Amino acid sequence: MTEATRRDRGPHGREDTDREIRGRARALLVEHGHQAVTLRAIARDLGITAPALYRYYSSREDLMHHLRQDICADAAAELAVDIEKVADPIGQLLAACRGFRRWALAHPQEFTLVFASLMEVQGKSKLDWIDEDLGADPFGRIFLVVAGRLLAAQDLTVPADDDVPAELRADLDGFRRLLMKIMSADGIAVDERRFTLGVSYAMLQVWVRLYGQVTLEVFGRFPLAVSDPAVLFDKMLADLVADLGLTR
């Protein structure tokens, strides 16, 4: 006679178990933080022993790596919903930015894991998340598509190419080409001549400000008490679209 609390109740396929593992890991992360994501705790919740998890992941770090990808994909999906509610490109940009902030504040642990932690020193570069097939991780793609649509529809006020330092041009041009590839994959036509280095640079700066503001808010590192951070965020967004020379 087998014991009561056993695992062989019903035929769990490998995929199912894997999903359960990541689901519990995710829940532990959300509820009790990065430290609480423990192989033994996950196994316990699944009614399994810890070493069994090694049939699915080669180490805790390996599991965390896949977890990051899950999180990324989920955040991207959530963001995509927000964006598609809006028709005009500027509105989509704002929706993407607000959606990013909302997600980050609602999921601080996930945000930290994916967007604000040192990459394990394994790979040579920090940029393994760029150039998986075409472009970037699913999350980055969302932003790039939004940028692409905006660019196709509107003229932006951006620095002249002469104003961007020579040492940056190759990088920015690479970014430009990446973005064009994504756009054409997304069925967006864009006039190459309007897509200058200055446009690449401006997009980069938008990301710097968005990321900075969100990260500061998540980590509570503003130099003053902000009683209504949403207002501050919207003001920054307004500055952003103004600096880009956008009007609906």
Add this chain to the structure above:
Amino acid sequence: MTEATRRDRGPHGREDTDREIRGRARALLVEHGHQAVTLRAIARDLGITAPALYRYYSSREDLMHHLRQDICADAAAELAVDIEKVADPIGQLLAACRGFRRWALAHPQEFTLVFASLMEVQGKSKLDWIDEDLGADPFGRIFLVVAGRLLAAQDLTVPADDDVPAELRADLDGFRRLLMKIMSADGIAVDERRFTLGVSYAMLQVWVRLYGQVTLEVFGRFPLAVSDPAVLFDKMLADLVADLGLTR
């Protein structure tokens, strides 16, 4: 006869031992990351047993908390040196920004601990680091002093007070008052009428961009490969001073 590797060789004062503890903790953090800062490892390095550390700190988390403060103070001291090498206020602002970047890149683990981790859920607000005696932590003070000197010496291009949303005014005014207190404590005289809400807002935005850029670089989260990040950083600084309407 006592064993060879014992601790009672020479009279270590309590302060000395405490410094050694923090020193080893610091070294472990730098060399092997947050995870490696282990009470047992620290104790081992000091030729002591782990429970002895509880005579100095009530828990590992308590030690980490003090460690954060040490790091903050050290970073501030390092930054102060950079700043005092320069005479003019604009140069000091640039030196502070570049110093912050250099420190963050040279000490990613410390940077993460102090500037990019979720505050433990203990205190009610995230802002315990504001308003210890007057103002902020030693690190924040440095920036505030630099800002004060700049403000006393130069006119800034900032948004009109009417452009800052009503909901932000109380917060920004609090920041203004804090900064004026720090400035007067630092012996800087400033015309109150030139220190508008727009000035507070502009300073906040400078911090957003600086923090965003540095954090992106430390975490490798730029959306493109940046072959010479220093150039990108300097370009952003140039934009910053241009946006503030500064010229030497």
Add this chain to the structure above:
DNA sequence: TCGTACCGGTAAACGCCGTTTACTAGCGGT
């Protein structure tokens, strides 16, 4: 001078943790 209270430390233990090793029950294919 003698107690005594405290201070900084030790030893042992508890219950976690990741990970490795050896083993096994059950299943699919031949």
Add this chain to the structure above:
DNA sequence: ACCGCTAGTAAACGGCGTTTACCGGTACGA
């Protein structure tokens, strides 16, 4: 009927934070 694979178990190792009980000095007051 057997073989081999898969997904699991049990036991163990060493490391971790933390608690408890104990202990040798040293400072200090009677």
